[in-house]
Amino acid sequence: MTKVDQFESVFRAADKTPFRYRPVDVESVLVVSDRPESEARDYGERVRSFLGALDRGENVRWQTVHGGQFDSVPDLLELVERERPGLVCTYRHLHSESWQWPYTLGEYIDVLTQATTTPVLVLPHPNRPPERAITDTDRVVAMTDHLVGDDRLVNWAARVTANGGRLALANVEDEVTFARFIDVIAKIPSIDTDGAREGIRDRLVRDAHDYIASCVRGLAEAGLPLEVVEVLAHGHHLAEYLRIVEEHDADLLVMNTKDEDQLAMHGLAYPLAIEVRSIPLLLL
Amino acid sequence: MMRLPQGASTAAQAVEHAVPHVDTGVTILFALILVTMVSCLALEEKLHAKKSLIVGLFAVLCLLLGAVLLPLPFGPYLVGGHEIAMPVYIPAVDWGVITIILGASLFVDVTSRSGLFTWIAIRLTKGSGGDPYRLLWLYGLMTVGFSAVLNNVTAMIIVGSLTAVSLERLDRRDKLLGFLLVEGLLTNIGGLLTLISSVPNIIVGTAAGISFVSFFVRASPFVAVATVVTILMGARIFGIRGLTDEAERAESLRLVSGFDENDGIESQPFFWFSAAMLVLFIIAIATTSVMPFVSELGMGFVALGFALVMLIRYKHEVDQFYRTIDWDLLGFFGALFIVINVMEHAQVLALIGVGLERVIGLGPTLGTGVMMVSTSAFSAVTDNIPLAAMLAKIITAMPTPDGLVRAPTDPLWWALIFGANLGGNLTPIGSASTLVAVTIIHKQGLGLTFMDFVRKALPFALVQIALAAVYVLWIL
Numbered sequence: 015m016t017k018v019d020q021f022e023s024v025f026r027a028a029d030k031t032p033f034r035y036r037p038v039d040v041e042s043v044l045v046v047s048d049r050p051e052s053e054a055r056d057y058g059e060r061v062r063s064f065l066g067a068l069d070r071g072e073n074v075r076w077q078t079v080h081g082g083q084f085d086s087v088p089d090l091l092e093l094v095e096r097e098r099p100g101l102v103c104t105y106r107h108l109h110s111e112s113w114q115w116p117y118t119l120g121e122y123i124d125v126l127t128q129a130t131t132t133p134v135l136v137l138p139h140p141n142r143p144p145e146r147a148i149t150d151t152d153r154v155v156a157m158t159d160h161l162v163g164d165d166r167l168v169n170w171a172a173r174v175t176a177n178g179g180r181l182a183l184a185n186v187e188d189e190v191t192f193a194r195f196i197d198v199i200a201k202i203p204s205i206d207t208d209g210a211r212e213g214i215r216d217r218l219v220r221d222a223h224d225y226i227a228s229c230v231r232g233l234a235e236a237g238l239p240l241e242v243v244e245v246l247a248h249g250h251h252l253a254e255y256l257r258i259v260e261e262h263d264a265d266l267l268v269m270n271t272k273d274e275d276q277l278a279m280h281g282l283a284y285p286l287a288i289e290v291r292s293i294p295l296l297l298l
Numbered sequence: 299m300m301r302l303p304q305g306a307s308t309a310a311q312a313v314e315h316a317v318p319h320v321d322t323g324v325t326i327l328f329a330l331i332l333v334t335m336v337s338c339l340a341l342e343e344k345l346h347a348k349k350s351l352i353v354g355l356f357a358v359l360c361l362l363l364g365a366v367l368l369p370l371p372f373g374p375y376l377v378g379g380h381e382i383a384m385p386v387y388i389p390a391v392d393w394g395v396i397t398i399i400l401g402a403s404l405f406v407d408v409t410s411r412s413g414l415f416t417w418i419a420i421r422l423t424k425g426s427g428g429d430p431y432r433l434l435w436l437y438g439l440m441t442v443g444f445s446a447v448l449n450n451v452t453a454m455i456i457v458g459s460l461t462a463v464s465l466e467r468l469d470r471r472d473k474l475l476g477f478l479l480v481e482g483l484l485t486n487i488g489g490l491l492t493l494i495s496s497v498p499n500i501i502v503g504t505a506a507g508i509s510f511v512s513f514f515v516r517a518s519p520f521v522a523v524a525t526v527v528t529i530l531m532g533a534r535i536f537g538i539r540g541l542t543d544e545a546e547r548a549e550s551l552r553l554v555s556g557f558d559e560n561d562g563i564e565s566q567p568f569f570w571f572s573a574a575m576l577v578l579f580i581i582a583i584a585t586t587s588v589m590p591f592v593s594e595l596g597m598g599f600v601a602l603g604f605a606l607v608m609l610i611r612y613k614h615e616v617d618q619f620y621r622t623i624d625w626d627l628l629g630f631f632g633a634l635f636i637v638i639n640v641m642e643h644a645q646v647l648a649l650i651g652v653g654l655e656r657v658i659g660l661g662p663t664l665g666t667g668v669m670m671v672s673t674s675a676f677s678a679v680t681d682n683i684p685l686a687a688m689l690a691k692i693i694t695a696m697p698t699p700d701g702l703v704r705a706p707t708d709p710l711w712w713a714l715i716f717g718a719n720l721g722g723n724l725t726p727i728g729s730a731s732t733l734v735a736v737t738i739i740h741k742q743g744l745g746l747t748f749m750d751f752v753r754k755a756l757p758f759a760l761v762q763i764a765l766a767a768v769y770v771l772w773i774l
Contacts, residue, residue, distance in 0.1 A: 017452075017622075018738055021459035024416050028561040029467055032552065224558070 397598025476536025
């Protein structure tokens with residue numbers, strides 16, 4: 015039986031999850047602002063300039079919603095439902111005074127990101143001077159704790175990376191969870207703890223590495239003009255995420271937020287969305 | 299008078315030398331012990347006891363009773379003109395067979411660490427393009443090839459594990475049961491291809507003096523036909539068809555292309571060294587009987603020698619390979635040879651030989667045919683190894699009507715070899731490899747009872763045994 019397990023493990027390890035490139039189709043973008051019409055229009059233009067990569071070879075319909083067009087969360091949801099955009103762009107603390115306090119995204123954004131299936135680009139609040147200029151998407155970071163097989167995340171990240179830009183695909187394994195399992199393994203006499211620690215760590219890294227290599231091949235075959243770099247890390251999730259964002263001087267962070275099992279944002283997405291305030295976030 | 303085959307000396311001497319008288323009651327007592335032991339082996343799963351322990355306990359009982367009731371030939375023994383003192387159970391063991399099994403399994407274990415077998419398996423998977431029908435053919439041929447070169451159990455483990463993973467990847471788990479059953483049945487076909495492919499082959503082939511090359515030449519036509527027939531039957535019975543839709547074909551190709559055959563290779567130099575050593579191993583085993591000096595040392599020496607050379611790569615961690623040795627199997631063999639040796643002295647083998655002579659007396663066709671069918675039937679319900687070991691010893695001591703030792707080409711040997719191997723396909727407990735197939739089936743969460751297996755395997759086994767009968771009786 016041990017040998018059956020051994021060979022099955024060898025074959026499962028050899029069975030790589032290949033990346034599948036699927037062009038992300040964004041026909042229209044809805045920019046939502048709580049400002050008066052003219053300011054909103056200007057804001058919409060800035061966002062369009064920032065997301066110049068979206069216009070790559072396609073006719074994207076851009077629409078801007080100003081503050082006078084909605085005054086409640088249900089109104090906003092109805093608006094989004096009516097327009098059915100491919101992407102919603104807005105900012106933190108929409109229609110909220112809480113922008114002075116960095117503890118939430120504001121109720122509009124909280125609900126919007128969870129109640130619709132449409133990806134939401136969350137930018138810093140216009141009243142808060144950005145720590146860095148928000149001009150383009152030359153350096154995009156797509157980050158998750160389980161990148162293998164997440165084609166959607168990679169395809170979206172590739173879609174919003176500017177021509178000639180650099181896309182960092184980051185897989186961050188949580189050291190706390192890892193240590194917890196190793197602690198349990200250390201209490202099981204039949205498992206070699208050092209071997210398990212080394213084996214599991216190597217496997218996690220190798221799987222992510224192989225998938226990213228597959229992404230590099232897939233995106234190159236699709237002819238996308240961007241450079242893909244690999245980021246493999248272990249550490250405390252939030253601290254590691256912040257470190258990577260800083261280290262890669264990211265213009266945009268792309269991450270998953272939906273969780274089938276809960277109403278709140280997926281895993282660390284919410285704390286991360288709160289902490290990473292200086293750059294725009296694309297929440298899928 | 300032809301030269302006595304290796305391993306036949308003891309039995310032949312038993313015929314030549316006057317055997318001390320043994321009371322009929324004592325013979326019957328030991329015969330009952332033998333029947334009980336075989337029954338316990340058949341109920342191994344129910345008893346939750348390993349073969350080595352079951353037979354080991356019977357060996358202890360036989361030796362104790364033998365020391366009291368039988369004239370056992372306690373030493374000293376004459377070896378090369380020198381008197382050597384050793385316990386009676388040491389010369390009882392056929393160390394040639396033990397060393398072949400030990401050496402070959404060690405060699406295969408170390409070689410498999412190079413990633414060679416998984417590399418071959420994954421290349422074939424990718425070569426199929428993910429088409430189920432082509433996959434069945436390639437996996438079927440791979441099963442036969444691996445069974446022939448490695449051993450049935452290792453072949454089933456490798457191919458069965460890969461089948462489970464690849465069909466899951468292709469989203470065709472509905473075909474998994476059919477694939478695993480066909481592969482399980484093919485291990486016993488592939489196990490007929492060479493002298494070292496299965497334990498009954500080693501035991502009977504050694505007793506009969508059949509060389510590796512002669513075994514291969516005689517067995518391969520049957521193996522080729524039986525393989526094709528089994529795969530065609532499997533495809534039909536389990537509804538495994540090729541893909542006709544172009545989109546489906548493209549998707550399957552994409553899915554299998556995700557397999558990386560190089561993932562399991564830790565070192566390229568060791569991979570190529572292993573490939574070269576495997577080829578050399580097959581050549582060396584095939585030519586042992588004609589190689590000067592080496593022929594005297596035997597195939598066990600060759601197998602152990604190759605295993606030790608391979609172990610150099612892991613010189614600091616050889617103990618991990620020693621731990622993977624199937625000590626249960628080796629202990630089982632050792633104990634089994636002791637039991638059979640005691641049975642020989644108790645005249646139990648002579649008693650069975652009388653019955654066997656009546657079967658053989660039915661004529662060259664009917665007698666040999668009955669022998670093959672009855673060997674298959676016994677192999678289906680109990681372990682084919684003790685059966686092969688016992689019958690090989692009896693047939694060795696049974697001269698031809700002309701009073702000569704049976705030639706390696708004698709159909710009786712081949713009836714025993716084919717019957718002992720193919721009988722394993724009748725039930726899930728008939729052979730170790732079908733048992734592994736059932737284990738993988740259960741591990742994959744597929745329900746298959748003992749009777750389910752018999753119902754599904756019976757058409758295959760009957761066709762294979764019928765083909766073998768025709769081949770041995772009229773073609774061989």
